[in-house]
Amino acid sequence: IVFLTFVFIGANAQQSLKLWYKKPAGIWNDALPVGNGRLGAMVFGKTGSEIIQLNEESLWAGNQTNDNNPQALAHIKEIQQLLLNGKNNEAHELATKYLLATPPNFRSYQTLGNLHLDFANTTDVKDYQRSLDLETAIAGVNYNSNGLNYKREIFASAPDNAIVVHITADKPKSLNFKVSLAREQDAAVNAVSDNTLLLSGQIMDLPSDDEGKGGMDMKFNAIVKVISNSGKTEAANNGIMITDASEVTILITAATDYNLNKLNFDRAIDSKKTCEDIIAKASAYKYETLVQRHLNDYKPIFNRVKLDLGGDDLSNLSTDVRMDNVRKGTVDKQLTSLYFQYGRYLLMGSSRFPGVLPANLQGVWNDLYQAPWKSDYHTNINIQMNYWPADVANLSETMIPFANFVDQNRVPGRVAASETYGAKGWTIHHATDIFGKTGIQSGIHWGTSPLASVWLCLNLWDHYRFTADMDYLRDKAYPVMKEAAEFVQSFLIKDKNGYLVTAPSMSPENTFILPNGQQDQITYAPTIDIELIQSLYDACLKAGKLLNDDPEFLRGLSQTLTKLPPIQISKRTGTIQEWIEDYEEAEPGHRHISHLLGLYPAEVINPSKPELFEAAKKTLERRLANGGGHTGWSRAWIINFYARLLDGEKAWQNVQALLQKSTLNNLLDNHPPFQIDGNFGGTAGIAEMLVQSQNDYIELLPAIPAAWSNGEVSGLLARGGFEIKMKWEAGKLINAEILSKKGNDCKIKYGNTTISLKTKANQTYQLNKKLKL
Ligand SMILES: C[C@@H]1O[C@@H](O)[C@@H](O)[C@H](O)[C@@H]1O
Secondary structure, three states: OOEOOOOOOOOOOOOOOEEEEOOOOOOHHHOEEEEOOOEEEEEOOOOOEEEEEEEEOOOEOOOOOOOOOOOHHHHHHHHHHHHHOOOHHHHHHHHHHHOEOOOOOOOOEOOOEEEEEEOOOOOOEEEEEEEEEOOOOEEEEEEEEOOEEEEEEEEEEOOOOEEEEEEEEOOOOOEEEEEEEEOOOOEEEEEEEOOEEEEEEEEEOOOOOOOOOOOEEEEEEEEEEEEEOOOEEEEEOOEEEEEEEOEEEEEEEEEEOEEHHHOEEOOOOOHHHHHHHHHHHHOOOOHHHHHHHHHHHHHHHHOOOEEEOOOOOOOOOOHHHHHHHHHOOOOOHHHHHHHHHHHHHHHHHHOOOOOOOOOEOOEOOOOOOOOHHHHOEEOOOHHHHHOOHHHHOOOHHHHHHHHHHHHHOHHHHHHHHHHHHOOOOOOOOOEEOOOOOOOEOOOHHHHOOOOHHHHHHHHHHHHHHHHOOHHHHHHHHHHHHHHHHHHHHHHOEEOOOOOEEOOOEEOOOOOEEOOOOOEEOEEOOOHHHHHHHHHHHHHHHHHHHHOOOOHHHHHHHHHHHHOOOOOOEOOOOOOEOOOOOOOEEOOOOOOOOHHHOOOOOOOOOOOOOHHHHHHHHHHHHHHHHOOOOOOHHHHHHHHHHHHHOOOHHHHHHHHHHHHHHHEOOOOOEEOOOEOOHHHHHHHHHHHHHHEEOOOOOEEEOOOOOOOOOOEEEEEEEEOOOEEEEEEEEOOEEEEEEEEEOOOOOEEEEEOOEEEEEOOOOOEEEEOOOOOOO
8 A cells, every 4th residue: 555645637627617607697596606604695797786685694583482382292192193093184183283383484584785886887898707716716797898997806705704895997096986785674774984884783573473572683783894095985875985996895794693502682792893893803904915815714625625527628608508508408517517516615605614503595695585485494304405515525614503503402402392292302393593493383284393303413423424523423413412312212102013103293295195085294103204213323322332321321222223113115116105104195206205315315225225225216216207306405315316326327317407407597506496405415416426435335436427437536525534536537447545534444345346444544545456446
């Protein structure tokens, strides 16, 4: 074995990682996102009247309310009994009365507002281009107007916690424009000096609103500071007028009085001061330094992973033209690797320090006051999918806001467990906000997913498996996982066959047809719950053993595992049975494919169980034959399923379908409307085709299609603390190296060859000889 250092020599010259367009964005869905994990901005790239729409991750309407139905405990047993006796509709009716959250809806994540840059007399525009370069995370707008070349650069700086806009023209003293900030509700903007705008606001809790206490909710502020080394800046009508400037830098930041540790707003926090401190620090740097600090922060993280899938360099075509071609059937492999890297870029932009909150349904980007699904945290697939690429795509630090958020939600989750089910531990249902909502929200037919907490724990466990970070496991993940298992242990009831089952529950948002023709969603022991419990308990047993924890408790988990209903194969269709009974499906092409959670992201369905593995294939074929995969996230999930089924051709078909049918021209995922989980699920799916490590071996190139004949990838992570680098030609691996970060032993599989490796920490191992490449 020879020791090596990592060098990535792309088969082709380094491919362009730039999105670009020849026209400004006409609508928000065409604008380009920048984000620093806390602040987000969507750049329209308009010439005369530029719009930069702004977000701050914690700017939410609503407040902290115990939304658990106070009548639940008195009625839960009756509802459970009705379900065990097949009286689903009756149970549903009672559940609507006694289990549905009170209030049943919470409010929305909101836009901060829009920054406007108004350049008078912008006529005769030519040579226009707007772009987003993923290598630098800088958006650009360039054009010529009236013979002058204008250049704008926009980025979200994490180190300086601000959005930075820089404007120049190629003739000194020729910049004349107005800067203004606008928000439609709950705020006022004032020019507090000749170069500074202050937005001050507080969300009104309207009595008519669901959480109507009529109080005053989240306080928030934003500051816009205009810095120009020439010309004049002057306050004018609550805006700033810039005249005769050669170069202008605009710093924008925002803050609220939200405190994650309280899952609530905290009046001890002075959001205006927060903004002032940030702006004071950032304005001490000249623009070039701000850029350098940003690049020094961003590049080392982004550059950890390089992917080259071969294919022609079509970057001379604008991204919207390439997307149109792909929709018409063109194969554009470089666009696929651009899409992969874009997912990484978006996760960095919506889930890392200085942010404290995880990426929501739209990451951090939202231009509305009432967003679709409130741009919230749906916990019955969506937020979990957001974090599927985090570790495999070498962005482990993006998991921190997720882990902290889940940890904090244990507090209200314990209340939900005891007040709704009389159970220990913690739980949460299918959707929450930033104020700790844990009740069954939106409707019994949407929200009756009492094991959403368990699913969240699978992401926490996987983060440990990738990083092999024992401190994180001991202090962060295991306590949360253990308490979720404690909930399950005290929530399970016995059914007529003596099995331990969850009730009430559902296969997320899907409807079955009862033998009497009635339809319903709620039932007991849907297959997803069995797979979730098997996965969590397996994780707790492994973690508990590693941490030498509580053998009594662990024994209880092992016993329960023997009493769960089996995962069944439908006698009607040969597919994995979605429910405890072999019910007909009301919607065979349903977007949720929850009964395959055991295939991905979990691995209780795997090649060592050939019957279930085959049934999983049939399940997907049946879903797709009936129009399945019709939302961006659902299609993204299917890519991961086919990667786990080791079917590279089908996985690739679905990658292309994701781009063709569910991706906007700015490469954001389209549910429709814009929903970011598909971006993250798609990125994770492409990685899953290249390397897998969920079983007790690392598999190289498990599911690549013939179309990816030549390629190269470096920086993908594998469980056990490993980093992989590979090169392949004519579909065959020709070079493979592994960096051991933690010095763990591992098994590596390529094709029919499996090798074992004893490693030392921080050593890289060349595998070509051992794998007989
Ligand atoms: C945010 C929403 O989450 C679940 O309810 C999904 O079923 C929907 O398709 C949507 O993605």
